Amino acid sequence: GAVVSQHPSRVICKSGTSVKIECRSLDFQATTMFWYRQFPKKSLMLMATSNEGSKATYEQGVEKDKFLINHASLTLSTLTVTSAHPEDSSFYICSARDIEGANEKLFFGSGTQLSVL
Amino acid sequence: GESVGLHLPTLSVQEGDNSIINCAYSNSASDYFIWYKQESGKGPQFIIDIRSNMDKRQGQRVTVLLNKTVKHLSLQIAATQPGDSAVYFCADTFGNEKLTFGTGTRLTIIP
Numbered sequence: 001g002a003v004v005s006q007h008p009s010r011v012i013c014k015s016g017t018s019v020k021i022e023c024r025s026l027d028f029q030a031t032t033m034f035w036y037r038q039f040p041k042k043s044l045m046l047m048a049t050s051n052e053g054s055k056a057t058y059e060q061g062v063e064k065d066k067f068l069i070n071h072a073s074l075t076l077s078t079l080t081v082t083s084a085h086p087e088d089s090s091f092y093i094c095s096a097r098d099i100e101g102a103n104e105k106l107f108f109g110s111g112t113q114l115s116v117l
Numbered sequence: 118g119e120s121v122g123l124h125l126p127t128l129s130v131q132e133g134d135n136s137i138i139n140c141a142y143s144n145s146a147s148d149y150f151i152w153y154k155q156e157s158g159k160g161p162q163f164i165i166d167i168r169s170n171m172d173k174r175q176g177q178r179v180t181v182l183l184n185k186t187v188k189h190l191s192l193q194i195a196a197t198q199p200g201d202s203a204v205y206f207c208a209d210t211f212g213n214e215k216l217t218f219g220t221g222t223r224l225t226i227i228p
Contacts, residue, residue: 034215042220042221043218043219044206045218046215046216049215091158093160095160095161105163106216108160108161109160110159110160111158111159113158
């Protein structure tokens with residue numbers, strides 16, 4: 001099946017620093033990628049939809065200047081958490097949709113555990 | 118807004134028995150439903166999907182049932198194994214738009 005690679009898997013940073021998370025579709029092209037946030041024992045909450053070659057669409061309540069999304073190619077989207085604070089600590093997950101045919105399945109990355117000290 | 122919810126947050130099943138995980142969705146326009154399995158510290162893994170023009174779909178050891186009348190979705194796992202222990206999420210979407218995830222059910226298989 002399709003593979004989505006997400007890096008890093010875990011990052012610990014100091015408050016005030018910025019952290020970049022990469023999401024790559026390894027064997028398919030994805031015009032659309034999604035970024036989710038998940039708190040412990042909670043469900044996935046969609047943060048934004050990343051569109052190749054255009055601006056991301058953010059969900060209500062998600063600060064676009066805080067969570068910068070770039071989707072420069074059909075296989076790569078990045079999420080940058082700017083000036084991270086302890087409340088940004090969470091599990092971040094990306095997913096990608098294969099553009100071929102009518103495949104609506106989303107393939108998920110393995111997630112990034114962000115801990116801000 | 119509308120959301121997908123789950124009836125039970127936790128479920129424990131004896132190894133070898135069958136398990137049923139339930140999900141209620143609220144968007145009557147949803148036309149595509151998916152079950153995901155998430156193990157600790159990992160991203161969701163696709164299990165099985167079903168479209169609204171079907172009421173049952175079977176995979177390997179898994180069956181998804183869809184009841185559009187009461188907006189209910191269930192995942193049946195046959196002959197459960199220790200590796201089935203995980204959190205299971207249902208999700209729905211309409212018109213190939215973004216997915217709405219349910220709250221999740223933690224399934225524990227008892228050896």
